Amino acid sequence: MTHSILVIGGGPAGSAAATFLVRQGFNVTLVERARFPREHIGESLLPASIPILDTLGVLPQIEAAGFTRKLGATMVWGRDPDPWSWRFAETNPRNPHAYQVERATFDHILLQNAAVEGVSVRENTRATQVHFDGDGRAVAATVQSGDAAPETISADWIVDASGQTGLIGRQLALREHDDLFRNLAVYSYFEGGQRLPEPDNGNIFIEAYEHGWSWAIPLPRDVMSVGVVVDAQWAAEQLAGQSPGDFYERQLKQTSRTAAMLSTGRMLDAPRIIRDWSYTSQRLVGDGYILVGDAACFIDPLFSSGVHLALSSAVLAAAYVSSALRQPDLREPAAEVYTQLYMQQYHQFREMAALFYASNRTSDSYFWQARRIVRQPDDVAPREAFIAAVAGQPPQGYERVVLERGEAPPDFVEGVAAVEQERARRTQAASGLIDNAWPSRSPLLDLTPVLAVGVSLARKPVIGDGQFEWGAVISSPSRPQGVQVSTAVAALAHRIDGQRSVRALLEELLDGVPDPQRQQLLPGLLTALRILYIDGIVEHLR
Structure with a gap:
């Protein structure tokens, strides 16, 4: 039986999730209320998204689009009134750059790729309601294409990638706003503004000022995305007595370097306002549905996390839906892991x-x-x-x-x-606990490991090849989401009782294993135990 999937929303989360699901052999329909290309805020990407874009197969198109290469960020922030920069290469040598993209073009690339992969893409089609059966399972959605009559699309699973509209989240009252980040953004686009000096000319520029902070993102064709982020309540009071354009201009004038960068530029269109930026959802997965991207949660845009959370949640959501439909025993435990993994990124x-x-x-x-x-x-x-x-x-x-x-x-x-x-x-x-030349003579063998308080070993769903599968996970208070370990390391950790030496534990674990295989397994097991000690999962070696 081939299952049918309905994806609501054609932004990065929806397009990516649909692509990964159609590759799994599902019949996937994607409805998008706009007709692409369409303008969207959130142009600054992170290097962590590059491997996902590569897996989607869109990197050649993205590189050919002429987007600005982003090597890091430059800020006026903290104690120092002068700008300072950090670069991705310092911590991510494999992907030392990202891109500043025009979202109209970027999102269109992802949506077209989904269609090429076999997704049935329906643009100018708005989902207005999700329908649930008597048991509370999502089973269909009402959609409307242009001026045509509404229709109902049935599905075995619904992926809500409707962005900040949050169709299911609002329908089920799942959304919870974050009081710490009740901000408001006003933004527009400028042509002809000054860029940062090389090598930072492709960086996002962030400047703290009295009432909040500003961003300036260099885009192709001498265009810059420029916005200010301020307290939502304060901004509402200010906007009551002035137009958004006047408010925007007054805020930019209070910046120092951003205003100077814009002194040679001209604003291309009227400023836009985005309210209530930060929120989560009480539940990310329900019977027959899953929330991804901004439909699930959104965090303050200071670190340009929006597109990355959208793409990474799409990977996880596609794996979850595939597992939920094909391996019913994984449905509930994998839902918990999906939520843990997604919220781990959100909380960071x-x-x-x-x-x-x-x-x-x-x-x-x-x-x-x-x-x-x-x-x-x-x-x-x-x-x-x-x-x-x-x-x-x-x-x-x-x-x-x-x-x-x-x-x-x-x-x-x-x-x-x-x-x-x-x-x-x-x-x-x-250091010195493992003898790399003669592992069987390692001092570690004669020590007794003791697990830290709160450490647990569990059989949990882990991400496999496009779906969740059962695996072994060690969790601790500092790593509640857990760390996946091999079957052999899990078996060794399970035997740690605080009484027996490593040598005794390995003798029991490897009982009956031929000597040549023992010699192959020993270095890896000792190294794993050493890492568990350094990470604090093993509290003592005595």
């Missing part, structure tokens, strides 16, 4: 944005004072995971620049320092 961008807001000291206005936050208890788990991720970065890492350029909250700095010091101590202690 959220914590990073919150950290940057809290660390800026270029202004002491209401906007910045209100964002120097005191964290609540329910923030602890994602924050601990974020600190662990930051502490694992190289000194010039993507998240680490705030430690040098900003004034981060003391407890955060102390948390990162503590994690790094402990990791350095463990790395030093683990």
Whole structure:
């Protein structure tokens, strides 16, 4: 039986999810309310999206489109009033650049690629309602093409990629706004503005100023996307007495370098306003439906995370739908893992944005004072995971620049320092524990491992080749989403009881295994145990 999938929305999340699903052999219909190409904000990509675009097969078209190469970002932010830059090559040598794209062209490339792959693409077709059966399962949607009469499309699964419209999220009242990021953006496009000097001329430029921050994104044909992000409530009060155009111009005049860059340019069209930027959903997966991209959640655009979250969620969603329809036993546990993996990325961008807001000291206005936050208890788990991720970065890492350029909250700095010091101590202690020349003589064999409190080993769905499959995952308080491990490492971790030496554990594990295979497995198992110790999953080696 060939299942039918309905994808609502033809942006990056919808086009990518539809492409991956049609490759899995499903009948996929995609409805998009606009007719492409159409203008859309969010032009700045991240290097982490490049492998997904490569898998989709669209990199040649993207490279041929003439988009601006983005090597990193340049900011006026933190303690220093002068601009400073960081570059992707410092932490991502495999993909040292991304692109500043015209979304009309970029999104059209992805949608056309979906059609070429076999997706039935219906533009100028708006989904107005999702229908649920008596058991609460999504089974169909009402759509309308242009002025034609509404029609109902039945589907075995519905992928909601409707963006900030959030068709299912609004219909089921799933959306929850983030009080920390109740911002508003006003943006337009300029022609003829000045670019940053090389090699930063392709970078996004972000400048903090009294009432918020501004962006300037260099696009092809001498065009720049320029916007300001301000507090939503304050902006509403200001806009009550002036036009969006006057408000926009007044905000840009309060910037220093952004205003200077625009002094030689001209605005191409009237400013636009986007409200209520940041939100999540109470539930990302339900019976017969899944939310992806902005339909699921959206975080403040400071780190240009929108397209990346859209594409990465499309990969996960396609794997989930394939598994849910073809392996019913995976449906519920894979839904939980989809949510965990998606929200892990969301929380990392959220914590990073919150950290940057809290660390800026270029202004002491209401906007910045209100964002120097005191964290609540329910923030602890994602924050601990974020600190662990930051502490694992190289000194010039993507998240680490705030430690040098900003004034981060003391407890955060102390948390990162503590994690790094402990990791350095463990790395030093683990040096020399493995004899690479003679693994069977390694000192590690005579030590007794003890698992840290809160560590658990579970059989959970993991991402395989285009779908979820059962695998072994080790979780800890700092890594609640878990780390996938091989069957052999899982079997070794399962045997750790705090009483037996590594040698005794391996004797039991490898009982009956021929000696040549033992010799092949031993170095890998010892190395895995050493990594588990450095990561803190193994608390002690005594």
